[in-house]
Amino acid sequence: MMEYCYYVINKLKTEVFMRLVPLCLILALTSIVNAASIVLPGIVSSSSYDILTLNNSIPQRSISYNIQTLAGDDITLRLRYINLNSLNIPFGDTVTSSAFEISIGDSSIISIGDITNDLFRETSVNISDLAIGDTLTLHFILGETSDAIGLYEPWLAITDSISPDGITDLTPYHVSGLTIGLSWSASGDDGLNGKAQVYELRYSEEQVGEDTLGWWNNATQASGLPDPGVPGSPDSCLVEGLRPNSPYYLAIVAYDELGNRSVISNIAACTTGVSQYCLYYDSDDYAKIPFNPVLNTDSAITLEAWYYLQSDFGGMHAAVIDKPAPNHESPFYQYNLVPVVPPDNIPDFYAQLAVNDIYHPFEIQTAGEVNSWVHIALTFDGYSKKLYMNGELIGEMSEEGEISNYNTDIRLGALGNMDSWFFKGYIDEIRLWAVARTQAEIVETMNHTLQGDEPGLVAYWNFDEGQGQVIHDLTASGVDGYLGDLSGIDPRDPTWIESTVPIDTTRVRANDRTDRLPSKVEIGQNYPNPFNSSTQISFKLPKADHVRLDIFDMLGRKVATLADGQYMAGEHRVSWTGVSDAGEHLASGVYFYKLKTENIDQTHKIMMLK
Numbered sequence: 001m002m003e004y005c006y007y008v009i010n011k012l013k014t015e016v017f018m019r020l021v022p023l024c025l026i027l028a029l030t031s032i033v034n035a036a037s038i039v040l041p042g043i044v045s046s047s048s049y050d051i052l053t054l055n056n057s058i059p060q061r062s063i064s065y066n067i068q069t070l071a072g073d074d075i076t077l078r079l080r081y082i083n084l085n086s087l088n089i090p091f092g093d094t095v096t097s098s099a100f101e102i103s104i105g106d107s108s109i110i111s112i113g114d115i116t117n118d119l120f121r122e123t124s125v126n127i128s129d130l131a132i133g134d135t136l137t138l139h140f141i142l143g144e145t146s147d148a149i150g151l152y153e154p155w156l157a158i159t160d161s162i163s164p165d166g167i168t169d170l171t172p173y174h175v176s177g178l179t180i181g182l183s184w185s186a187s188g189d190d191g192l193n194g195k196a197q198v199y200e201l202r203y204s205e206e207q208v209g210e211d212t213l214g215w216w217n218n219a220t221q222a223s224g225l226p227d228p229g230v231p232g233s234p235d236s237c238l239v240e241g242l243r244p245n246s247p248y249y250l251a252i253v254a255y256d257e258l259g260n261r262s263v264i265s266n267i268a269a270c271t272t273g274v275s276q277y278c279l280y281y282d283s284d285d286y287a288k289i290p291f292n293p294v295l296n297t298d299s300a301i302t303l304e305a306w307y308y309l310q311s312d313f314g315g316m317h318a319a320v321i322d323k324p325a326p327n328h329e330s331p332f333y334q335y336n337l338v339p340v341v342p343p344d345n346i347p348d349f350y351a352q353l354a355v356n357d358i359y360h361p362f363e364i365q366t367a368g369e370v371n372s373w374v375h376i377a378l379t380f381d382g383y384s385k386k387l388y389m390n391g392e393l394i395g396e397m398s399e400e401g402e403i404s405n406y407n408t409d410i411r412l413g414a415l416g417n418m419d420s421w422f423f424k425g426y427i428d429e430i431r432l433w434a435v436a437r438t439q440a441e442i443v444e445t446m447n448h449t450l451q452g453d454e455p456g457l458v459a460y461w462n463f464d465e466g467q468g469q470v471i472h473d474l475t476a477s478g479v480d481g482y483l484g485d486l487s488g489i490d491p492r493d494p495t496w497i498e499s500t501v502p503i504d505t506t507r508v509r510a511n512d513r514t515d516r517l518p519s520k521v522e523i524g525q526n527y528p529n530p531f532n533s534s535t536q537i538s539f540k541l542p543k544a545d546h547v548r549l550d551i552f553d554m555l556g557r558k559v560a561t562l563a564d565g566q567y568m569a570g571e572h573r574v575s576w577t578g579v580s581d582a583g584e585h586l587a588s589g590v591y592f593y594k595l596k597t598e599n600i601d602q603t604h605k606i607m608m609l610k
Contacts, residue, residue, distance in 0.1 A: 164189040164196040164254040167265035174504055177244035177273045187254045188231030196228040196254035203239060203250040208267050216264055247271045247565035271565035277466040278428035278499035285494040286414035287471055289481035294458045296405035302433035304377045306501045308426035309339050309370055318423035319415040321430055325406050334406050337376050351378045351387055354404035364395040373501050375446045381436035391443040428501045432459040448504050449573060464575055466496050468533045523595045523602050530607040537593055538573045545597045552592045578608050
């Protein structure tokens with residue numbers, strides 16, 4: 001159905017969602033055309049419309065409009081007229097013969113023809129190769145027997161029948177257990193600003209067959225899409241609320257102002273990662289990492305974490321991670337990362353790293369990151385402390401010396417021995433390095449899971465166990481922790497919950513260097529092995545491929561499927577918690593995991609000890 005944008009002499013009529021093409025409606029009613037305000041009883045008031053008067057003494061007249069149409073636009077003209085020499089005739093009587101003609105510049109476009117016995121005439125024409133600002137002329141020719149004719153309510157409608165350009169480079173750039181990030185180049189349109197009006201993105205777990213339109217109509221519509229940018233500029237969005245370890249197919253279209261839709265884009269296919277978990281602290285919970293010498297570093301350190309602070313947090317200080325001095329005596333803390341919530345509920349951030357046994361708190365006013373995931377990193381290279389938030393340097397303090405080390409435990413979600421200073425919210429992905437990482441290094445890995453064998457990494461807790469009491473360190477250090485104060489269930493245990501932290505389970509993104517891709521399919525030994533409650537299996541793909549990863553028992557029976565879908569090129573990790581597809585907690589013993597792609601079929605041994 002066409003939607004018109006009507007322009008009426010001296011009165012503009014528009015409809016909702018109509019394309020507002022500025023016609024400027026310049027009436028050439030100077031010495032060429034005479035305009036008269038004649039009252040036509042029962043039809044229109046002189047205050048609303050002007051009447052264009054033509055008579056047979058000057059048989060040819062014109063009205064010109066400055067228009068801003070583009071190639072492919074349709075122009076529809078609607079005219080009404082009446083015999084002005086018989087103002088008392090009933091509305092609906094006829095007038096004598098005349099003709100109308102539409103032209104662009106010197107070129108005749110269409111002739112409306114004889115208007116005898118008509119009071120209403122409408123016609124349309126498709127315009128091509130039309131420049132913005134061209135003049136459209138309505139040319140009237142009166143027949144020899146015509147009386148004077150009055151025109152009123154001339155409506156000019158310009159409609160657009162050209163769809164925006166289709167998108168051809170829809171690409172996943174971020175894949176996690178619950179989200180897929182997509183990027184693409186903005187499409188152009190023939191509208192006045194050259195941009196499309198709105199995007200629509202849909203996704204489904206059903207693979208696209210020959211009936212692409214049928215797939216589109218049945219797919220789920222995503223929300224939170226950006227406004228289209230200028231043609232060729234990068235646009236992106238995040239599709240959330242997906243199912244872990246599931247294949248997804250996604251496509252996008254663009255619409256213009258009149259609802260013309262582009263062709264459906266290329267289909268982006270990827271598989272979400274395994275479920276990621278984090279720990280939720282409800283303001284009286286904590287977890288503990290027992291002391292281990294690797295937790296003490298001498299001349300350099302980097303401490304990283306993701307946290308999500310809830311706005312109804314009721315305390316004043318609450319540590320994401322804290323390693324106190326013995327008995328909480330001066331200098332009070334070896335190191336910690338602490339959001340500080342003053343009464344106005346806008347947090348600062350407070351970090352402590354004891355150097356030369358001196359207490360030098362590092363307090364920074366932040367932008368008030370509440371109810372959202374925040375990445376924080378504290379570094380020290382022997383000469384200066386630096387604090388980074390979401391990859392940006394937010395504070396720096398010069399201080400030379402050695403890090404003060406104490407043989408104390410680490411607590412997560414609680415500050416020192418202060419029982420009233422607990423964290424409320426989510427904590428995930430804590431990493432301890434024995435090197436001072438650069439800003440570029442922090443940014444490079446903050447949105448990616450680690451392998452656990454990165455140079456300088458001494459402890460790594462990613463909280464993906466999802467159950468149980470143990471927090472596993474994924475490095476060779478093996479500094480495992482537990483929930484609460486004891487290894488058993490405790491009222492102060494934080495809760496396992498699926499994480500929405502913006503972390504990829506693959507280390508290769510759209511802008512990564514191609515030299516990170518392997519030359520062939522590679523599968524690593526699971527880690528840890530043997531394992532108790534959870535282990536991870538990594539594999540690398542040189543190109544996008546269908547991957548199936550199954551677990552078999554000693555009798556060759558398949559007990560679990562960890563992956564079965566399309567994966568992008570790069571490195572991927574999946575977890576197994578010793579649970580079968582039927583939900584059964586399997587017994588200790590030897591199992592095998594088998595990775596199968598288009599070209600390879602590899603099997604490795606795995607041991608579970610409980």
